[in-house]
Amino acid sequence: MDISIVDVEVKDIRFPTSLKADGSDAMHTDPDYSCAYVILKTNTDIRGYGLTFTLGRGTEIVVQACKSLSTLVKNQKVLNIFNDFASFWRKLTSESQLRWIGPEKGVIHLATAAIINALWDMWARIEKKPVWKLLVDLTPEQLVSTIDFRYITDFITKEEAIRMLRNNEVDKKKREKFLIENGYPAYTTQIGWLGYSDEKVKELCKKFLDLGFTSFKAKVGQNIKDDIQRCRLIRETIGYENKLMLDANQVWDVEEAIEWMKQLKEFKPVWIEEPTSPDDILGHAKIADELKSIGIAVATGEMCANRVMFKQLLQSKAIQFCQIDSARIGGINEILAVYFMAKKIGIPVCPHAGGIGLCEMVQHLQMWDFISLSGTTTDRVIEYVDQQHEHFENPVQLRNACYMPPIAPGYSTKLKNDCISNYIYPDGTEWRRTFN
Amino acid sequence: MDISIVDVEVKDIRFPTSLKADGSDAMHTDPDYSCAYVILKTNTDIRGYGLTFTLGRGTEIVVQACKSLSTLVKNQKVLNIFNDFASFWRKLTSESQLRWIGPEKGVIHLATAAIINALWDMWARIEKKPVWKLLVDLTPEQLVSTIDFRYITDFITKEEAIRMLRNNEVDKKKREKFLIENGYPAYTTQIGWLGYSDEKVKELCKKFLDLGFTSFKAKVGQNIKDDIQRCRLIRETIGYENKLMLDANQVWDVEEAIEWMKQLKEFKPVWIEEPTSPDDILGHAKIADELKSIGIAVATGEMCANRVMFKQLLQSKAIQFCQIDSARIGGINEILAVYFMAKKIGIPVCPHAGGIGLCEMVQHLQMWDFISLSGTTTDRVIEYVDQQHEHFENPVQLRNACYMPPIAPGYSTKLKNDCISNYIYPDGTEWRRTFN
Numbered sequence: 001m002d003i004s005i006v007d008v009e010v011k012d013i014r015f016p017t018s019l020k021a022d023g024s025d026a027m028h029t030d031p032d033y034s035c036a037y038v039i040l041k042t043n044t045d046i047r048g049y050g051l052t053f054t055l056g057r058g059t060e061i062v063v064q065a066c067k068s069l070s071t072l073v074k075n076q077k078v079l080n081i082f083n084d085f086a087s088f089w090r091k092l093t094s095e096s097q098l099r100w101i102g103p104e105k106g107v108i109h110l111a112t113a114a115i116i117n118a119l120w121d122m123w124a125r126i127e128k129k130p131v132w133k134l135l136v137d138l139t140p141e142q143l144v145s146t147i148d149f150r151y152i153t154d155f156i157t158k159e160e161a162i163r164m165l166r167n168n169e170v171d172k173k174k175r176e177k178f179l180i181e182n183g184y185p186a187y188t189t190q191i192g193w194l195g196y197s198d199e200k201v202k203e204l205c206k207k208f209l210d211l212g213f214t215s216f217k218a219k220v221g222q223n224i225k226d227d228i229q230r231c232r233l234i235r236e237t238i239g240y241e242n243k244l245m246l247d248a249n250q251v252w253d254v255e256e257a258i259e260w261m262k263q264l265k266e267f268k269p270v271w272i273e274e275p276t277s278p279d280d281i282l283g284h285a286k287i288a289d290e291l292k293s294i295g296i297a298v299a300t301g302e303m304c305a306n307r308v309m310f311k312q313l314l315q316s317k318a319i320q321f322c323q324i325d326s327a328r329i330g331g332i333n334e335i336l337a338v339y340f341m342a343k344k345i346g347i348p349v350c351p352h353a354g355g356i357g358l359c360e361m362v363q364h365l366q367m368w369d370f371i372s373l374s375g376t377t378t379d380r381v382i383e384y385v386d387q388q389h390e391h392f393e394n395p396v397q398l399r400n401a402c403y404m405p406p407i408a409p410g411y412s413t414k415l416k417n418d419c420i421s422n423y424i425y426p427d428g429t430e431w432r433r434t435f436n
Numbered sequence: 437m438d439i440s441i442v443d444v445e446v447k448d449i450r451f452p453t454s455l456k457a458d459g460s461d462a463m464h465t466d467p468d469y470s471c472a473y474v475i476l477k478t479n480t481d482i483r484g485y486g487l488t489f490t491l492g493r494g495t496e497i498v499v500q501a502c503k504s505l506s507t508l509v510k511n512q513k514v515l516n517i518f519n520d521f522a523s524f525w526r527k528l529t530s531e532s533q534l535r536w537i538g539p540e541k542g543v544i545h546l547a548t549a550a551i552i553n554a555l556w557d558m559w560a561r562i563e564k565k566p567v568w569k570l571l572v573d574l575t576p577e578q579l580v581s582t583i584d585f586r587y588i589t590d591f592i593t594k595e596e597a598i599r600m601l602r603n604n605e606v607d608k609k610k611r612e613k614f615l616i617e618n619g620y621p622a623y624t625t626q627i628g629w630l631g632y633s634d635e636k637v638k639e640l641c642k643k644f645l646d647l648g649f650t651s652f653k654a655k656v657g658q659n660i661k662d663d664i665q666r667c668r669l670i671r672e673t674i675g676y677e678n679k680l681m682l683d684a685n686q687v688w689d690v691e692e693a694i695e696w697m698k699q700l701k702e703f704k705p706v707w708i709e710e711p712t713s714p715d716d717i718l719g720h721a722k723i724a725d726e727l728k729s730i731g732i733a734v735a736t737g738e739m740c741a742n743r744v745m746f747k748q749l750l751q752s753k754a755i756q757f758c759q760i761d762s763a764r765i766g767g768i769n770e771i772l773a774v775y776f777m778a779k780k781i782g783i784p785v786c787p788h789a790g791g792i793g794l795c796e797m798v799q800h801l802q803m804w805d806f807i808s809l810s811g812t813t814t815d816r817v818i819e820y821v822d823q824q825h826e827h828f829e830n831p832v833q834l835r836n837a838c839y840m841p842p843i844a845p846g847y848s849t850k851l852k853n854d855c856i857s858n859y860i861y862p863d864g865t866e867w868r869r870t871f872n
Binding site: 027028029030031032054055056057058060061062064065068094095096097098099100101102103104105106107108109110150151152153154250253254255256276277278279280281282283286303305306308309311312315316 | 463490493494504532534536537539541542545587686689712716719739741742751752
C-alpha cells in the first residue's frame with residue numbers, strides 16, 4: 001500500500017481550566033490547559049493524530065511552528081519515513097534554516113513532538129495496534145533504528161541499546177500478560193494544586209485513597225509555612241505508609257532549594273521535583289548531593305529540553321527519578337533514547353503526565369518499557385490526573401489505581417470532533433460563550 | 437516626560453544570502469540571513485528598534501512570538517520599565533502561560549531578545565547616547581539593577597557584581613578615551629565559509645590581511661581532508677604569526693570532536709568553536725580537558741540558550757572563550773549577567789557576530805565591558821563579517837581592523853526604510869523579483 005501524506009491540519013485547542021485553579025503551581029498560577037493539535041491526512045482513509053501540550057497563551061506560536069514544519073512532512077511516503085525513521089527525525093530537527101530557532105528546544109521542538117507523535121499514531125493505526133504493542137512487537141533492530149544517536153554516543157551506542165532489548169526478550173510474553181491483567185501503577189497529583197483550599201486537599205486525599213492510590217504528589221514552593229501546613233495535612237490523611245512526592249515547579253535557586261527541603265524533611269517526601277531551573281544540570285546535581293543524607297531524591301524532566309540535557313542529568317547523577325514527558329522532547333524517537341540511557345545507569349523512569357493527552361501518551365511508553373526494556377515496575381509509577389480525558393476518543397482507563405493497557409490502534413491522541421468544535425481557540429462554542 | 441508604548445510593529449525581514457553561500461557552515465548549508473524586527477512606538481516621537489537574527493525559514497514563527505509577547509509591553513510607561521528593569525524582564529520571561537513554551541529558550545527567548553533590545557535602543561535614544569555610553573554612565577547599582585539573578589545566585593550575587601564595577605571605576609575615563617581613539621579589535625570569519633572555493637578563501641585572506649586583521653576564523657567539520665587542505669592554505673597565506681580560529685558549528689559528537697581536532701593540531705588553532713551540541717556542557721568540558729594538552733581551547737555561546745547554561749559552561753571549565761550573542765539570550769539584561777559571571781571566573785568574552793545586526797549590537801556590549809568591567813582587550817576580539825551593514829542607518833565602522841565606538845544614540849539597530857520595503861518577506865520588492 002502506497003500511503004502518502006497529502007495534507008497537514010493544525011489546530012489551536014484550549015480549555016479554560018484557569019477558572020478553577022486546576023493545574024496551578026508555584027510558577028504557573030493560572031494555566032489554561034491547551035494543545036497544538038496536528039492531523040496528518042493521507043491519500044487513504046488513514047490519518048495520524050498528534051499533539052503537544054501547552055498552557056494557553058503561546059499555543060498560537062506552536063501552531064505556527066507546526067505549520068512551518070509541516071512542509072517537511074507533506075508529500076512524504078509514510079513507509080519511507082518508518083523504514084528510516086531516525087533519518088527523517090534528523091531531517092525534521094536539523095533543517096538547515098529552522099534549526100537556528102532551536103536547536104531541538106522550545107517552540108520548534110514542541111512542534112516537532114506534535115508531528116512525530118502524529119506519525120507514530122498513524123504507524124500504529126496502519127499496523128492496527130496500540131503504540132505500546134507496536135513498540136513491543138518491533139525487533140530490537142527495528143526499534144533502535146528509529147533513534148537518532150547524534151550527541152549521545154559518548155554515553156550510549158546503538159549496539160548497546162539493541163543488546164539491552166535482546167537480553168530482555170525471554171520473558172516478554174509473560175510481562176505482557178501480567179500487564180494486560182494488572183495494569184501499570186499510577187500516582188495522583190490531584191490532591192494539592194497550589195490554588196486549592198485545605199478542605200479540598202483533604203477531601204481529595206480521601207477520594208484517591210478510596211480509589212486505591214498509594215502514591216500522592218503535592219505542589220510546594222510559594223511559602224514555607226503553607227507548605228509545612230499542607231504537608232502535615234496530607235500526611236495526617238494518607239499516613240506514612242503511603243508515598244508522598246513534592247513538586248516545586250522550578251521556583252527556587254540552588255541554595256534555596258536545599259534549605260527549603262531541609263525544612264520539609266519530617267514529611268519524608270520520596271522526591272522533590274523540579275527544585276530549580278530545568279536547565280541547571282550542575283545545580284540539580286548539587287541539590288541531589290545535599291539532600292541525599294536526609295533521604296530525599298531529586299526528580300525532573302517535564303521541561304528538560306532534549307536527549308542531550310537528559311544525558312547530562314543522568315551522567316552527573318543529578319536525578320534519581322527520570323521524568324520523561326511525551327510532548328516536549330521530539331516525540332517517541334527521542335524519548336526512547338532517554339529510556340535507554342536511564343536503563344544504562346539504573347535510574348527509574350516515572351513519566352510526567354496530566355495536562356492534555358500526556359497521560360494518554362506516556363502510558364504506552366511506560367508499558368513498552370516494562371515489557372521490553374526495564375522488565376520491572378519497582379520504583380516506577382506513572383503520573384495521573386483525571387482531567388480532560390473525556391475529550392479523547394480513547395481515554396485512559398484506570399483500575400485499582402493502575403493504568404490499563406490501551407486496546408484501540410494508535411497513540412490514544414485522537415480528540416473527539418465535538419471537543420474540537422467546542423474548544424478550538426478563539427472561535428469554539430465554549431470560548432465564544434466565555435467571551436460573551 | 438511621560439512616555440508610554442502605544443504600539444508594537446513586528447516585521448519579517450529576509451535577505452537571499454543563500455544564493456552566494458555566504459554564511460554557510462557544516463550545519464547551516466544555505467542560510468538566508470534574516471531577522472524578526474520590532475518597532476516600539478510611543479505617544480511621542482521616540483521609538484525603539486530591536487531585532488533577533490534568524491536564518492530565513494522560521495522567521496515567521498519568531499514574528500508570531502514577538503506579537504504574542506507584545507501585549508506585555510503595550511501600554512507600559514517606559515520609565516516604570518527602566519526604573520525596575522529586572523522585574524520587567526522577569527515578567528516577560530516568566531509569564532505564567534507563555535513560559536511553558538520555553539522556558540527562556542528557543543523561539544520565545546529570541547522574541548524576548550528582540551523586544552528587550554528594542555527597549556534598550558529606546559532608552560539610549562531617550563538619553564541621547566549610544567548604548568555603550570548609556571551602560572558606562574549608569575551607576576554600578578543602576579546597571580546591576582537591570583539583571584534578574586534568578587537561578588544564578590549560587591555562582592554570583594548582585595553585591596559581587598556591584599563590587600566588580602566599583603573596583604574598576606578609577607580608570608574608566610582613560611579607557612573610554614583610549615577606545616574612542618583606537619577602537620576595539622575585530623577578527624574576521626569571512627575567509628572560510630564552507631561553501632567557498634580555495635581561490636576565494638586565499639583571496640579573502642589576503643584582502644583581510646591588507647585591511648590589518650590579525651585574527652581569522654574558518655569553518656571546519658564536513659570532511660577532514662578538506663579541512664586539512666583548507667587550514668594549510670590559510671596558514672600558508674596568513675602565516676603562523678597571525679591567529680587562526682576554527683568553527684565546527686556543532687557537527688560532531690564528543691569523541692569525534694576530540695579525534696578530529698587532534699588531526700588539525702599542526703595548524704595551531706587558538707580555539708575550536710561549537711565542537712558539539714550547544715546543550716552539552718559536560719561534553720564541552722570533556723573536549724576542553726582532552727584538547728588542553730595540545731594547546732587548543734574550546735569556545736561556544738552563540739547558541740547557548742540562557743544565563744543558566746552559560747553559568748554551567750563557566751562553572752565546569754567547559755569553555756576558555758565565552759561567546760555571547762546579542763540576540764539569542766534575553767537581550768542586554770541577561771547578557772550583562774553572563775559578562776559578570778565570565779569576569780568572576782576569569783574567562784574572556786569574545787562575542788559572536790555576523791548575521792543581521794549582531795555586529796551592530798555586540799560592539800556596544802564589548803566596549804562597555806572594556807571600559808567598566810574587564811578593563812582589558814587582552815585575549816578578546818569581536819567577530820566581524822562585512823555583510824548586510826548597508827541596511828542599517830548607523831552601520832558599524834571599522835578602522836585598522838578595529839570597531840570604532842558608535843556615536844549615534846541607540847543600539848545601532850534601526851534598519852533603513854528602503855531595506856524594509858525591499859526585503860520584507862514575502863512581499864518586499866527584492867523577494868517579488870526573486871520569485872518571478
